[in-house]
Amino acid sequence: MVFFSWARPSSEDWKSCIDKSDSFNYEAKYRGASASPLSSLEQDKGLSKDGFFFNHKRVLVGSGVDAYEKGKTALQSWRHFGLDWAFVDPKTRTQVGEKFCVCVKEFLPWVMMPLKVVYVEEKKGKEQQPLSSFSFGSGTLQGHLLAGEERFSIELDEKNQVWYEILSFSKPADILSFVGYPYVRLRQKYFAQQSANAVLKHLNASQSPE
Template sequence: MFFRSRYGAVSLKRSRVELTPDFNFCYILFREMLFLSWGRPSPQEQKACIDKSGGVFNYDSKYRGATAKSASSLKDDQELSKDGFALNHARFLVGSGLDTYEKGKTALKTWRHFGLDWAFVDPKTPIQNGAKFCVCVKEFLPWVMMPLQVVYVNESKRAKKTAASFGFGSGTLQGHLLAGEERFSIELDENNQVWYEILSLSKPAHFLSFIGYPYAQLRQKYFAHQSVNAVKKHLSAS
C-alpha cells in the first residue's frame, strides 16, 4: 500500500490512518514509515521523528553493542552474514600526538564528523548511552530523517605505551531505512598515530532500501570519505 499526505505525518495501524502535523511529508510504503522534509529538518521535526519511532530498535537485540568489537572479529562472524548483515569499515590516519587525539575526541563529541552540506546531526545531541537523535540526509529533493539511539560509549585512557581510544555506537530505530549499528571512534596508537574509524553493520529495513541497497552501500562509502575530511578540517582549524 502507498499513501502520501501533504498535511503532516502519517501513521498506519492496521486499517487506521492517523495524521499529525509533524512533517512536511511522511510516506507509508508496505506499512513502513519514511520521514521526509522538503527543507532542512528543524529540531522540532527531528524530535517528532524520534517520538514517532517509539524508541524501538529495528534490529535483533543479540547484535546490540556488536560494533564495540573489532572489525576483524566481525568479519569472521558467520552469523552476521547469515542474518543478512553487511559490514562497512573505514579507517583513516588523521594525524599524530596527544593534542590531535584530544581534538579528535572533541570532534566526535560535537558531531563534527557529520558537519556536511548533505548530512548532519544536531550538534547539541549528547554522546551518552540512551541518547536518541536523527541523522538527516539530503537525497535528491527531500531530506530523509532517520532515528537512532546511542547504545554504548567506550573510552580507554592511555597508560605508558598503550593505546588510548574514544568511541560510541548507535543503533537504528523504527523508521530508519536500514537496520543495524554504527560506531565512530578515534584512537591514539602505540606509535603516537591518530586514527579515525567508522564501523557499521547493516541490512535493508524498508522496501526502498531493499531495492536500492547497492546505492545505500555506495553512499556509506562516500560518507566515510566526506566524514574524515570534516574531521581533518576540524583538526586543522582548532
C-alpha cells in the same frame, strides 16, 4: 514509517522523528556488536547469515595527544557530520540511551533517520602503553531505512598516531532501501570518506598558528 522533509529539517522535524521512534529495528543479540574489531565481526557467521553487510573506513588524521583530544571533541560535538548534505544536532549527547536523528539529503527530499546510542567506551593510555581511544556506537530505530549499528572512534596508537574509524553493519529495513541498496552502499562509502575529511578539517582548523 519513513521520515521525509522537502526542506532542510528543522528542530521540530527531527524532534518529532525521535519522539515517534521507540524501539530498535534489529536483533537484540547484535546490540553492541559494533564495538568489536572488523576481523571479529567478519568471522561472525550469524551476521552474514542474517543479511548484514559491513562498511569500514580507517583514516590517519594526525599525531600526538593534542590531536587525539581534538579528535575526541570532534566526535562529541558531531563534527564528523559537519556536511552540507548530512547533519546531526551538535547538542546531542554522546551517552548511552541518547536518541538522535541523522538528517540526509537525497535528491529532492531530506530523509530523517532515528538512532539511539548503545554504548560509549573510552580507554586511557599509560606511560608504558600510550594507547588511548574513544568510541560510541548507535543502533537504528523503527523508521530508519536501514537496520544495524555504527561505531565512530578516535584512537591514539602506540606510534603516537591518531586514527579516525567508522565501522558499521547494516541491511535494508524498508522497501525503499531494499530496492536501492546498491546505491545505499555507495552512499555509505561516500559518507565515510566525507566524514573523515570533516574530522581532518576540524583538526587542522584547531591547530594553533606557528
